[in-house]
Amino acid sequence: MLRPVSTVAVSLALAVFLSGCGKEQAEEQRPRPVMVVHPQSAEAQLETYPGEVRARYEPDLAFRIGGEVVKRLVDSGDQVKQGQVLAELDPKDVKLKLAAMKAQVTAAQANLKLVRAERDRYQQLLEKQLVSRSQYENFENLYQAGEARLKQVQAEYNVSANQAGYAVLRAPRDGVISRRMLEVGQVVAPGQTVFNMAADGEREILISLPEGNIGQFSIGQAVRIKLWSRPGVFLSGKLREISPAADPQTRTYAARVAITENDGKPVDLGQSAQVYVSPAGDIPLSVPLPALTADGAQSYVWIVDPVELTLKRVAVTAGPYGEEEVPILHGLQESDWVVSAGVQLLNEGVKVRPVDRDNRPLSLAGGE
Incomplete structure (x- = not known):
């Protein structure tokens, strides 16, 4: 009686084992979900300086003679035309x-x-x-x-x-009154500034450079500019002017950055901006730290073929590591889809199922 029971038990165990192996093989053949991202601009790896959009020409306006102000015809923020009367003195x-x-x-x-x-x-x-x-x-x-x-x-x-x-003060050119410093009834002296004007035309970024590394900057040095109102859009520029002396209070050097290549949209006065400075003037790409792996001295990342949805290991040249990202100097394109986590468990040619950070499926071939 015992022998037939033992035979049946062994048969059942074998069946369960084979069934488990089949499930494992099926799971292995099923595409594996991987989190993917596009390489981003390595802004954090560059020296960044906050600035403000200013006019290329900002004349201080004053009366050539002294006297009492009897008329004030414009205020701060007013758009004026060349020859327009701004204020008058008692004649x-x-x-x-x-x-x-x-x-x-x-x-x-x-x-x-x-x-x-x-x-x-x-x-x-x-x-x-x-x-x-x-x-x-x-x-x-x-x-x-x-x-x-x-x-x-x-x-x-x-x-x-x-x-x-x-006795009549007129606008020297088209522009905007950026600051007013007089009122009716005020007595002004000859040459005393009564208006600041931002002339129409070229726009620049005013930044402050630290005293400690002022020697790293030079006139004509290429930079990149990003406006807070246009996230993700970079404008080309260059250092046009560096003050010869540091500010006595802040110990920084005022510098002007000219916008050399715009995207065609107007740049409004007073906008906040970030100026990125690098030796070559270019901003490298960066990937999250978990996306990078290494084999000896060679660094690699895993990218996903957007059509075949298979993995490929690509050799890259990495820059200095940051807290969360690492710049990739060579080996990647902005359009590549890079696996951002779990790279130590991947193999070449494996079928994958791309997902975003919220575990939502991505259609790479569709350009999402």
Whole structure:
């Protein structure tokens, strides 16, 4: 009785074992899920400097003469056109001075007319030998003095006329009033800044460079620019200007970055920006740290064929490791799909099922 029972038990155990092997083989043949990502720009590996979008030309506007402000026609943020009136001073004093100079011009003209007539009369008398040459020369000198006096007061009148026009402050070119520093009733001195203007046209990024490594920067050095309003979009630029002296309070050097290659969209004043500086001016790609594996001194990553959905090990050149990412200097393209975790358990040519960080299936051939 025992022998038949033992035979049946062995048969059942063998069947269960074979069934388990079949399941393992089926599971091995089933595509394995792998988390994949695209390589990203290795921004964290570059020196980054925050900045602000500024105009290429930012003139300080001031009256050429002093006086009391009687009109203020624009405010901060207003768009202005070339020649537009911005503010006016009380013109009473300059008009009075202009009238006084005009009276002096009239007096000088009358005096010149008188001495000219006397000179001409004495010239006729000299020709008839009725007066001496010294008498004639005296009136000739009076005439020349009168002529010089007229030229002097005429020039002074022109200056006064110009000053009358200086009582009106006009925009030197198209732009935006970025700052206002006057009010009606305020008395301003000649040359005192009353408006800051951001001229239309070229835009730049104003950044501050640290004193410790200012020697690493040079005029014309290529940089990359990213605006906070356009995440993921990089603009090309170069260092156009570096201040020759450090700020006495912050101990940093002000620098201007010119935008050399834009994407066609306007860059608004005051926008926040990040300027990325690297020796070559290019931003390398980066992958998460778990995506990188090594065989001796050679580093590798696993990429997924978007059509066949099979694994391929690719040799890469890695840069200095970061806390979460590592830059890949050579070996990867932005369009590659890289396995970002569990790379130590992968094999060449294995069929996989790509998923994202939320374990959602990805269609790589569809470009998702």
